[in-house]
Amino acid sequence: MDITLLSALLVVVLFGLLLSGLWVGFALLAVGMVAMELASSAPMGAVFARRVWGAMTGWDLTALPMFIWMGEILFRSRLSSDMFAGMAPFTRRLPGGLLHVNVFGCALFACVSGSSAATTATVGRMSLPELRARGYDPAMAIGTLAGAGTFGFLIPPSLILIVYGAATEQSIARLFLAGVGPGILLAVLFSGYVMIWSRLNRHRMPEPEPAPTWRERLRALGLLAPTILLIIGVIGSIYAGLASPTEAAVIGVAGALAIASLTGGMTRANFVASLTGAAMTSCMIAFILAGASFLTVAMGFTGIPRTLAAWIGAQDLSQFTLLAVLLVFFIVIGCFLDGISIVVLTTSVILPMVMAAGIDPIWFGIFLVLVVEMSQITPPVGFNLFVIQSISGRNIFEVAWYALPFFLLLVLAAAIMTLFPEIALWLPGTMMNS
Amino acid sequence: QQAWDMPTPYADAIFHTQNILQFADDVREATGGNLNITVHSANSLFGHAEIRDAVRDGLVPIGEFLLSRLANEDPIFALDSIPFLASSYDDAERLWEASRDAVSERLGQQGLTVLYAVPWPGQSLYLRRDITDPADMAGLSFRAYNVATERLAQLLGATPTQVEETDIPTAFSTGRVEAMITSPSTGANAQAWDFTTHYIDTQAWLPKNIVVVNTDAFEALSDDDRAALLAAAEAAETRGWEMSRAETAEKIAALEAGGMIVSQPSEALAARLQEIGATMTAEWEATAGPDGAAVVEAYRNQ
Amino acid sequence: MRKALDYLYGAALFGTCAAMVAIAALVFTQVLGRALDQVLVALGQARLGLSVPSLGEIAGYLFGVAAFLALAPTLRSATHIRVTLVLRAFGPAGDRFMTGLVILIALGLTGFITWAMGMQAMTSFQRGSMSYGMLPIRLWIPQGLMTLGLVIFAIALLDELIALLRNGTAAFRDIERGRDITEGGH
Ligand code: NA
Numbered sequence: 001m002d003i004t005l006l007s008a009l010l011v012v013v014l015f016g017l018l019l020s021g022l023w024v025g026f027a028l029l030a031v032g033m034v035a036m037e038l039a040s041s042a043p044m045g046a047v048f049a050r051r052v053w054g055a056m057t058g059w060d061l062t063a064l065p066m067f068i069w070m071g072e073i074l075f076r077s078r079l080s081s082d083m084f085a086g087m088a089p090f091t092r093r094l095p096g097g098l099l100h101v102n103v104f105g106c107a108l109f110a111c112v113s114g115s116s117a118a119t120t121a122t123v124g125r126m127s128l129p130e131l132r133a134r135g136y137d138p139a140m141a142i143g144t145l146a147g148a149g150t151f152g153f154l155i156p157p158s159l160i161l162i163v164y165g166a167a168t169e170q171s172i173a174r175l176f177l178a179g180v181g182p183g184i185l186l187a188v189l190f191s192g193y194v195m196i197w198s199r200l201n202r203h204r205m206p207e208p209e210p211a212p213t214w215r216e217r218l219r220a221l222g223l224l225a226p227t228i229l230l231i232i233g234v235i236g237s238i239y240a241g242l243a244s245p246t247e248a249a250v251i252g253v254a255g256a257l258a259i260a261s262l263t264g265g266m267t268r269a270n271f272v273a274s275l276t277g278a279a280m281t282s283c284m285i286a287f288i289l290a291g292a293s294f295l296t297v298a299m300g301f302t303g304i305p306r307t308l309a310a311w312i313g314a315q316d317l318s319q320f321t322l323l324a325v326l327l328v329f330f331i332v333i334g335c336f337l338d339g340i341s342i343v344v345l346t347t348s349v350i351l352p353m354v355m356a357a358g359i360d361p362i363w364f365g366i367f368l369v370l371v372v373e374m375s376q377i378t379p380p381v382g383f384n385l386f387v388i389q390s391i392s393g394r395n396i397f398e399v400a401w402y403a404l405p406f407f408l409l410l411v412l413a414a415a416i417m418t419l420f421p422e423i424a425l426w427l428p429g430t431m432m433n434s
Numbered sequence: 435q436q437a438w439d440m441p442t443p444y445a446d447a448i449f450h451t452q453n454i455l456q457f458a459d460d461v462r463e464a465t466g467g468n469l470n471i472t473v474h475s476a477n478s479l480f481g482h483a484e485i486r487d488a489v490r491d492g493l494v495p496i497g498e499f500l501l502s503r504l505a506n507e508d509p510i511f512a513l514d515s516i517p518f519l520a521s522s523y524d525d526a527e528r529l530w531e532a533s534r535d536a537v538s539e540r541l542g543q544q545g546l547t548v549l550y551a552v553p554w555p556g557q558s559l560y561l562r563r564d565i566t567d568p569a570d571m572a573g574l575s576f577r578a579y580n581v582a583t584e585r586l587a588q589l590l591g592a593t594p595t596q597v598e599e600t601d602i603p604t605a606f607s608t609g610r611v612e613a614m615i616t617s618p619s620t621g622a623n624a625q626a627w628d629f630t631t632h633y634i635d636t637q638a639w640l641p642k643n644i645v646v647v648n649t650d651a652f653e654a655l656s657d658d659d660r661a662a663l664l665a666a667a668e669a670a671e672t673r674g675w676e677m678s679r680a681e682t683a684e685k686i687a688a689l690e691a692g693g694m695i696v697s698q699p700s701e702a703l704a705a706r707l708q709e710i711g712a713t714m715t716a717e718w719e720a721t722a723g724p725d726g727a728a729v730v731e732a733y734r735n736q
Numbered sequence: 737m738r739k740a741l742d743y744l745y746g747a748a749l750f751g752t753c754a755a756m757v758a759i760a761a762l763v764f765t766q767v768l769g770r771a772l773d774q775v776l777v778a779l780g781q782a783r784l785g786l787s788v789p790s791l792g793e794i795a796g797y798l799f800g801v802a803a804f805l806a807l808a809p810t811l812r813s814a815t816h817i818r819v820t821l822v823l824r825a826f827g828p829a830g831d832r833f834m835t836g837l838v839i840l841i842a843l844g845l846t847g848f849i850t851w852a853m854g855m856q857a858m859t860s861f862q863r864g865s866m867s868y869g870m871l872p873i874r875l876w877i878p879q880g881l882m883t884l885g886l887v888i889f890a891i892a893l894l895d896e897l898i899a900l901l902r903n904g905t906a907a908f909r910d911i912e913r914g915r916d917i918t919e920g921g922h
């Protein structure tokens with residue numbers, strides 16, 4: 001079957017199934033099956049079983065339910081509402097107020113978590129209900145979360161950079177360092193946008209908090225302390241050599257349980273509710289991941305991403321045009337495939353042309369992560385959208401609409417990084433010149 | 435006309451993958467485009483852990499994997515991972531000659547036909563400080579990723595420590611692990627100088643990647659295509675061994691250029707490592723039974 | 737019958753929670769062992785090297801089992817996500833029809849993948865397939881448990897289908913509609 005026709009057919013099937021209300025995991029599975037049926041003679045059931053078995057039993061994945069569990073504990077033990085109450089007096093004068101918590105909370109949490117889904121789920125579980133209760137505009141609360149949740153992949157540690165590093169034989173240590181600068185750039189862009197937006201939309205912002213007394217400030221610090229200690233403890237456990245980034249998630253669970261018990265917020269019922277809540281959220285994400293991993297292997301068999309990438313390579317473009325074309329290409333396939341699949345399916349074809357165009361492979365890894373971050377918030381297939389739908393009840397298209405400004409800021413960040421490659425390359429170049 | 439998908443575990447830049455890409459080209463050319471192999475490198479179709487079963491179950495007709503991954507299934511697959519049993523290319527070549535039939539037979543029982551195998555450069559030590567006295571290995575946190583490396587660490591008196599491959603740079607830089615053993619290829623490609631300082635060229639063993647084809651798919655080929663495939667495989671094996679030999683010196687030079695201190699093992703360390711090799715060979719023979727002993731015997735008598 | 741089914745979903749969820757607690761406990765043990773070693777080294781003593789063998793593989797299998805066992809309870813609690821945007825435009829009859837349609841499609845797909853995963857577990861059992869790491873684990877055990885999760889999922893879908901035919905509504909759809917009301921329009 002002609003590859004253009006096949007692609008178009010798959011897109012139609014995917015949209016049709018999703019809009020008719022089929023669960024996302026099943027929709028991805030069904031599209032994968034259509035692709036396999038039309039483009040490959042490999043036995044579909046066995047391919048599904050083999051690939052899903054491999055994809056669903058990876059060590060790196062185990063951090064996901066642990067981080068989500070940690071978020072549930074913080075949410076149910078009121079530690080998270082304490083944290084917001086503690087932060088409120090200090091963000092009073094900042095334009096945008098507590099909306100910045102999404103940006104900085106995600107940036108901080110991304111220092112621990114390697115995945116965007118875990119970052120979004122953990123931070124969002126705490127921040128969305130709080131922001132809502134405090135009268136913040138839901139569109140902006142959801143948009144900032146969707147955008148900033150993608151830091152999980154950019155700020156080290158990062159699953160995407162590990163996958164890219166392994167597929168391209170680039171140093172993971174260097175890639176991690178290269179992610180720091182662009183991570184800060186994005187955080188500044190997002191926060192800047194929040195400030196400007198809140199100045200322009202004062203009527204959509206809640207009443208500012210009353211000016212706190214010094215006594216209230218002290219009390220606020222006391223409320224903030226446990227969660228800050230927890231985050232420092234989790235990050236510290238990695239750098240003290242106590243835990244790997246994957247294991248650090250469990251430090252987070254243990255720490256959250258300990259603090260919640262000490263502050264009296266952890267009843268038996270709360271414990272069970274946090275555990276079952278985390279179990280079901282993780283299952284929801286895992287089921288979509290299973291569908292996505294089957295779709296990935298089906299795409300590998302059809303050769304669609306490869307062929308498209310090779311077609312771009314054959315155009316013999318200049319460096320900037322190549323990057324612009326690749327950006328569009330990635331945004332389009334990023335609508336339909338998840339981040340890891342994009343990296344896995346295309347690097348083999350794209351890296352040689354990128355190298356031939358004289359582009360630094362470390363820099364390109366970061367560019368790719370920005371693109372993957374965009375794919376997290378573009379419908380219909382974007383993991384941050386799924387996570388936020390499950391927390392907020394808003395459907396993925398609505399969430400994607402709220403996230404659109406942040407998608408555009410990601411594109412802007414990619415452009416800035418193209419003009420100033422040092423943003424990514426300065427840190428690894430400085431710290432690793434041996 | 436046939437299109438074969440071929441999953442492989444390693445990145446394009448790795449010489450094994452380069453060799454396979456050349457092999458696929460050779461096959462395409464020799465069969466006049468009749469047999470078209472698409473290489474899916476770097477775990478992009480199936481993960482390393484799934485490739486053998488994917489070929490065995492006919493999900494894909496052909497694939498590559500590290501032979502010693504199957505060590506838990508049959509001791510014969512662990513033979514090329516015994517330290518100092520065959521620690522040079524010449525020895526490794528003789529060991530493969532002696533064991534090829536046994537390996538082919540075991541894999542044959544699983545419906546797999548062995549096309550060829552190519553070794554990695556010898557496994558050597560990566561540390562954050564120099565070690566000349568084997569006693570200094572005592573208590574060192576040493577990366578272990580399977581039964582053989584765990585045993586090696588134990589016999590060295592080191593503490594076997596599990597570190598996932600992707601976690602290695604972080605583990606070294608945060609002190610969770612202090613020593614590992616791997617090939618100069620893997621070390622240079624991972625830019626090991628970012629997180630280790632000393633390379634001790636032990637070349638302890640030369641583990642092999644093996645390329646297998648599903649026997650049913652193989653037999654379904656026309657006689658001409660099958661002959662072309664076998665000829666290309668033979669050429670790939672010869673070429674791969676040469677690439678591997680060239681790779682050793684090249685990648686050690688890269689490690690040095692990266693700033694690592696490259697040295698030969700001290701006499702005391704070399705002697706201790708030989709001893710450990712003899713112990714592990716004896717232990718392997720005990721688990722592998724008379725068949726295994728016969729293979730080692732044949733290797734020694736060559 | 738209702739009681740038995742709810743008990744089945746509860747048991748599956750319990751299995752998931754147990755697997756998650758096991759992951760946390762194993763990893764925590766590993767970290768404690770490492771912390772103990774750091775203390776010993778700081779005191780000038782030798783490391784004990786206490787560690788959980790094959791932790792990476794075992795935790796990975798536990799995650800797979802946890803995820804698949806929770807499929808049915810996650811369906812019942814309407815936590816599996818889908819796009820209900822278009823459904824709001826349908827009347828009650830259209831909603832019922834669409835709910836029935838997606839359950840039927842899901843049931844068919846689940847049947848297919850249950851069979852596929854079951855065959856894989858069976859094959860692993862017959863071949864005696866082992867994991868790669870230090871602790872050889874029989875692969876049919878986690879694969880079988882994952883298949884079990886799918887079987888319970890298929891039962892839950894069938895349960896919802898029967899409820900829809902009998903009472904005109906499915907449990908997950910009721911929860912979703914409740915959510916639509918509380919989240920309100922926009
Ligand atoms: Na991160």
Ligand code: NA
Nearest residue numbers: 334335375381
């Ligand atoms: Na997307």
